[in-house]
Amino acid sequence: MVAALKKHRKHLCTVAVVDKLPKVEEQAEDDFEGYIVKPISRENVSEKLKELLLTPREETKHHVFVIDDRANALKAVEHTLDVKGFGVTIFTEVGEAIDRTKEELTDLLITDVNVPGISGIQTCQQLKANPQTDPLPILIFTSDPSRENVQKAIESGASAFIEKPFNPKALTAKVREVLDISQE
Numbered sequence: 030m031v032a033a034l035k036k037h038r039k040h041l042c043t044v045a046v047v048d049k050l051p052k053v054e055e056q057a058e059d060d061f062e063g064y065i066v067k068p069i070s071r072e073n074v075s076e077k078l079k080e081l082l083l084t085p086r087e088e089t090k091h092h093v094f095v096i097d098d099r100a101n102a103l104k105a106v107e108h109t110l111d112v113k114g115f116g117v118t119i120f121t122e123v124g125e126a127i128d129r130t131k132e133e134l135t136d137l138l139i140t141d142v143n144v145p146g147i148s149g150i151q152t153c154q155q156l157k158a159n160p161q162t163d164p165l166p167i168l169i170f171t172s173d174p175s176r177e178n179v180q181k182a183i184e185s186g187a188s189a190f191i192e193k194p195f196n197p198k199a200l201t202a203k204v205r206e207v208l209d210i211s212q213e
Contacts, residue, residue, distance in 0.1 A: 043061045043062055044061060044062060044063045044064065044065060044077060044078070045061045045063075045064050045065070046064075046065050046067060046069055047064050047065070047066055047067065048066070048067055049066065050064055050066055051064070052194070063077050063080070064077075065077050091115050091116070091136040091137070091208055091210070092115065092116035092117070092118070092134070092135045092136050092137075093110055093115050093116065093117050093118070093135065093136060093137045093138070093139060093204065094117075094118050094119075094120065094126055094129065094130065094135045094137070094138045094139070095107065095110075095117060095118070095119050095120065095138075095139045095140075096119075096120045096121075096122075096123055096126045096138070096139070096140040096141065096144055096149070096152065097119075097121070097140070097141040097144065097170070098121055098141065098144050098145055099141075100121070102141070102170075102193070103119040103121070105195075105197075106119075106139065106195075106200065107119055109195075109197040109200055109201060110200070110201070110204065113201050115204070118135070122146070123140070123144055123146055123147045123152050124146070124147075126138070126140075126152075127152065127155065127156065127162075130156065130162050130165060131159075131161055131162060135165065136166070136208055137165070137166050137167070137168060137204060137207060137208055138152075138156070138165055138166070138167045138168070139167075139168045139169075139170065139204075140152050140153070140167065140168075140169055140170065141169075141170045141171075141193070142169050142170060142171040142172075142173075142178065142182070142190075143171075143172075149169045149170070149171075149182075149187075150169070150181050150182060150185045150187075151185075152167075153167050153169065153182070153185040153186050153187050154185045154186065156186070157185070157186035163186075166188040166189075166207045166208065167186065167187045167188055168187065168188060168189050168190065168191060168203060168204065168207055169182045169185075169187045169189075169190045169191075170190070170191055170192075170193045170195070171190055171191075171192060171193065172192070172193045172194075174190065174192045178190075188207045189203055189206065189207050191203050
């Protein structure tokens, strides 16, 4: 319903009143700009609306490719980075993403470590073996940040890793760190 409304009114700001804050993945799927947790009061409604309407959208000139086979994870990353002003292109297939990195400039590639067909580690190794894509920084998502997995990611040429499920602020901070963008 929200998506249908937004289709006709592009500047519509939607806020959901909820019993408890949904998970990040669920937030990315529902098209709301914000949430107000019950019980509601005039003050918390006013505060949330001011936050949403008066906070300027951040703008960067950076573009990020994201690879994951889970649509909800892709939407969560896309939403998190989009509101911070990053351009985001999402991929469910590694091959398509690798081909696009050779054709199109991107500033960062984020990949899940466990993508069907070719792992995030193998993707990283393949991109680092090509002189054309070697300079591209790569951030690897992992739900198992064991010493062994982190070591594999770093040895494959990854610039950094982040644990899944991710915290939106942590993801944004890590992307800024990898791209060496100040947190003004």
